[in-house]
Amino acid sequence: MLGIEHPIIQGGMQWVGKAEMTSAVSNAGGLGILTALTQPTPEALLGEIERCRSMTDKPFAVNLTILPTIRPVPYDEYIAAIIDSGIKVVETAGRNPQPFLPAMQDAGIKVIHKCTSIRHSLKAESIGCDMVSVDGFECAGHPGEDDVTNLLLLPLAARRLKIPFIASGGFADGRGLAAALAMGADGINMGTRFMVTQEAPIHEKVKQAMVAATELDTALLYRTLRNTARVFKNSVAEKVLEIEEREGPTDFDEIAPLVKGTRGQELFDTGDLEHGIWSAGMVIGLIDDIPSCRELVTRIVAEAEQIIADRLDSVLVR
Numbered sequence: 001m002l003g004i005e006h007p008i009i010q011g012g013m014q015w016v017g018k019a020e021m022t023s024a025v026s027n028a029g030g031l032g033i034l035t036a037l038t039q040p041t042p043e044a045l046l047g048e049i050e051r052c053r054s055m056t057d058k059p060f061a062v063n064l065t066i067l068p069t070i071r072p073v074p075y076d077e078y079i080a081a082i083i084d085s086g087i088k089v090v091e092t093a094g095r096n097p098q099p100f101l102p103a104m105q106d107a108g109i110k111v112i113h114k115c116t117s118i119r120h121s122l123k124a125e126s127i128g129c130d131m132v133s134v135d136g137f138e139c140a141g142h143p144g145e146d147d148v149t150n151l152l153l154l155p156l157a158a159r160r161l162k163i164p165f166i167a168s169g170g171f172a173d174g175r176g177l178a179a180a181l182a183m184g185a186d187g188i189n190m191g192t193r194f195m196v197t198q199e200a201p202i203h204e205k206v207k208q209a210m211v212a213a214t215e216l217d218t219a220l221l222y223r224t225l226r227n228t229a230r231v232f233k234n235s236v237a238e239k240v241l242e243i244e245e246r247e248g249p250t251d252f253d254e255i256a257p258l259v260k261g262t263r264g265q266e267l268f269d270t271g272d273l274e275h276g277i278w279s280a281g282m283v284i285g286l287i288d289d290i291p292s293c294r295e296l297v298t299r300i301v302a303e304a305e306q307i308i309a310d311r312l313d314s315v316l317v318r
């Protein structure tokens, strides 16, 4: 359906999903995804799509995240730009994408909606999405409020969905890919692992901090606002947690100056790790190197093939 060689997708990542990242994943045989809202305007997104086309002749997609933002977003104009660009796969996330589906699907776009629960996945199927990306509690970014991990979500999705689905959240290696396929997914979607690659357009210090971190080094912010986000646990994340714990359901205005998106962008540019917050998944515990995207994708596929052919076939006594 996606025209790719390996069943590995790089999920949308604010400030990271630029042409360098996306083209590197697509050139490695996976599906790279540009993040629409990383571009300040729909016109800038068109320019970034062109830049990415100059870096790869393989298919790539665009992520459109529909979430409450500090600054209002002209979604219809971003959708029009995506359609005009001739992009054929869109990853939507956040709110229900139904209002945007007819325009995209009439233009021949396949829509993958990212969901953090089975009920949202079934809803996405019922409104006509082509595929879902099932994002477990382990994931970076917004895991929802149900706290169900992929060990449950994926087999549930396999039992209940008719459309294909991708496993997202907590994947970094061939063991994960083989497990996702065994649980019924058609591939994996990774964010955090792709951040820690040579081509990810972020400061080396951020990558090194993630290599050094363990699975215990993420924090869940905004639980009190029911808009939970999993981020790297630095001093800014701890400060936000302190405010939330002290004051209970919090007025976002108090937190906003600490967590402004632009501060995250500056952090990625400068490598000042305490300047803001950034999304990171528990899977940082499995990341211990900074490979190229090609090395990473090739290694994951080779490991998964070996596990499926050798180990899975020999463990069960017949």
Ligand SMILES: Cc1cc2nc3c(=O)[nH]c(=O)nc-3n(C[C@H](O)[C@H](O)[C@H](O)COP(=O)(O)O)c2cc1C
Binding pocket: 010, 011, 012, 013, 014, 016, 035, 063, 065, 092, 093, 094, 114, 135, 138, 139, 140, 141, 142, 168, 169, 170, 171, 189, 190, 191, 192, 193, 195, 278, 279, 280, 281, 282, 283
């Ligand atoms: C730095 C970063 C930024 C992200 N930004 C977005 C975003 O803007 N929109 C979105 O739908 N998902 C976003 N995500 C989530 C990823 O697309 C993906 O669902 C998630 O990373 C999967 O979990 P993993 O990190 O364990 O692989 C982001 C993830 C990271 C690491």
